[in-house]
Ligand SMILES: [Zn+2]
């Protein structure tokens with residue numbers, strides 16, 4: 521059976537997160553999207569952890585269930601480390617995964633000595649290096665999996681232009697041996713990461729980092745696994761990731777990297793954005809305010825890249841590029857994501873296919889046309905062929921999908 525897994529997002533206990541990011545809202549969002557494995561997010565937060573303990577039932581294989589919901593939960597959270605290093609202050613986000621609520625209780629006990637876990641669903645540990653974090657976690661349990669989060673984003677990531685390192689080894693030192701997977705984040709896709717040969721040994725994963733259960737957020741990036749009901753377990757899933765075992769880890773689902781909030785360089789307040797080559801011509805300065813531009817993910821990848829575009833490393837897990845359905849419908853109709861026009865068409869398509877991912881990946885062209893008309897059908901098929909262009913995002917602003925003949929479609 522195909523399983524789509526989204527292992528990184530936040531609960532209502534994190535800052536700027538929807539109140540619907542609680543267990544029932546997540547289970548409902550997962551069903552609509554077509555996700556069958558979800559992280560819990562935020563397991564370090566005392567109130568959220570209490571909810572997880574009270575409501576989730578262990579399956580005995582490292583996953584947990586909520587009532588009779590179709591989705592399985594994996595215990596996850598994201599934490600932030602900040603440390604003054606010889607080359608400056610380093611701020612890094614890490615996604616943690618655990619197989620057992622008792623292990624999480626021990627992790628929370630250890631981490632509570634490093635920072636205030638109740639302050640935010642994504643806690644911050646000052647004066648803690650990535651190496652120290654992994655060391656502490658491995659002392660609790662070797663089954664904990666640490667995945668550096670959205671590795672290219674400027675402010676809070678292992679390679680970020682504002683606060684990162686130049687290699688995983690430099691960041692995690694002697695603990696780098698415990699790191700085997702990396703989260704590429706919205707603004708980069710595997711093809712961009714393949715340009716950096718130092719990343720070849722790692723498995724690339726994708727998650728939504730969503731702050732709401734909206735279908736155009738939760739699961740917008742995710743991981744496709746194939747497991748029989750009896751085979752599926754926390755250990756089997758991570759083994760497939762570690763080994764890049766493509767009989768079980770089939771592909772990642774990516775939004776176009778330009779859709780991400782930090783793909784290009786720019787200043788949101790100045791309304792200015794540009795690709796890396798232009799930034800270099802400008803010596804990195806904004807032509808509007810003259811201050812240094814926020815350097816995006818593409819710029820940073822090019823700084824560390826030692827290969828041309830188009831190289832596919834041996835045994836790399838493949839990926840599919842897909843815009844969320846609501847974004848596509850919004851681009852077709854010219855209406856906002858939350859409008860009735862967009863929602864009604866999305867609901868009808870999801871009812872036909874069973875889930876949004878099934879609409880995007882599987883629904884037959886004749887069914888697409890019958891339910892939503894020829895223009896929408898064409899947009900969905902263009903999306904499958906990665907033929908929808910996106911005006912690149914920058915400095916915290918999402919990219920904007922554009923159908924080259926969008927207006928014409930409306931008027932046809
Ligand atoms: Zn983060």
Ligand SMILES: [Zn+2]
Pocket residue numbers: 787789790792806807808809810811
């Ligand atoms: Zn500016």
